[in-house]
Amino acid sequence: MTLERTGNASAPAPARSGMMTGNQDASPADAAGRDGNPSGYRITSVTEVTDRAEIDALLLEYYGVIVRKITAAGIVHDFTPTGLMASFWPNLDRILPPNGRFLLVRDGADGLMGCATLHRIGPETGEFKRLYVRPEANGHGLGRALVMAQMEAARSMGWQRLMVNIIKGNRESIRIFEALGFRYIPRYEGCSDPIEADPHFVYLQKDLA
Numbered sequence: 001m002t003l004e005r006t007g008n009a010s011a012p013a014p015a016r017s018g019m020m021t022g023n024q025d026a027s028p029a030d031a032a033g034r035d036g037n038p039s040g041y042r043i044t045s046v047t048e049v050t051d052r053a054e055i056d057a058l059l060l061e062y063y064g065v066i067v068r069k070i071t072a073a074g075i076v077h078d079f080t081p082t083g084l085m086a087s088f089w090p091n092l093d094r095i096l097p098p099n100g101r102f103l104l105v106r107d108g109a110d111g112l113m114g115c116a117t118l119h120r121i122g123p124e125t126g127e128f129k130r131l132y133v134r135p136e137a138n139g140h141g142l143g144r145a146l147v148m149a150q151m152e153a154a155r156s157m158g159w160q161r162l163m164v165n166i167i168k169g170n171r172e173s174i175r176i177f178e179a180l181g182f183r184y185i186p187r188y189e190g191c192s193d194p195i196e197a198d199p200h201f202v203y204l205q206k207d208l209a
């Protein structure tokens with residue numbers, strides 16, 4: 001989950017995304033779409049951003065979901081989707097290679113269907129953020145595929161562990177991380193979200209070695 005508001009990193013780079021290969025490629029091409037026809041998805045790793053508008057639209061959806069979830073959890077806040085998104089672009093370099101990873105999911109028509117980010121919070125430790133799949137792409141295992149791809153990306157960067165915090169009511173995300181071997185821990189050092197929200201979150205860790 002991502003509640004940070006602002007940052008001091010450099011301005012966003014102009015951009016492109018490249019197809020992931022090997023174990024990082026997730027393409028369940030035999031998954032059936034809502035019309036009954038096969039539909040395929042691919043996961044890409046962003047190295048530069050070529051279409052900021054489509055990413056903005058996706059992030060506004062994601063942060064809208066986050067605001068609704070934290071409100072439902074009873075957290076007193078003044079967050080808005082636009083306000084939360086304001087921290088994303090100034091910190092873009094944190095999630096692009098070689099510092100981290102920014103993954104996107106696209107469907108067979110090249111439509112943007114989801115995302116996930118990683119950034120470093122310690123010499124051998126990364127934090128998982130912004131796991132999101134659009135509702136129309138649910139049911140194809142894309143959330144799990146994104147987490148697995150990010151685990152492989154973390155290993156490729158030499159990281160030894162991944163951390164994630166998830167709002168307690170977000171059972172769908174929690175189940176994905178539990179199934180992939182993440183274990184419960186206390187709040188971890190370097191967590192991006194405010195300590196005031198701590199009672200409303202669970203914290204998990206995956207050892208990658």
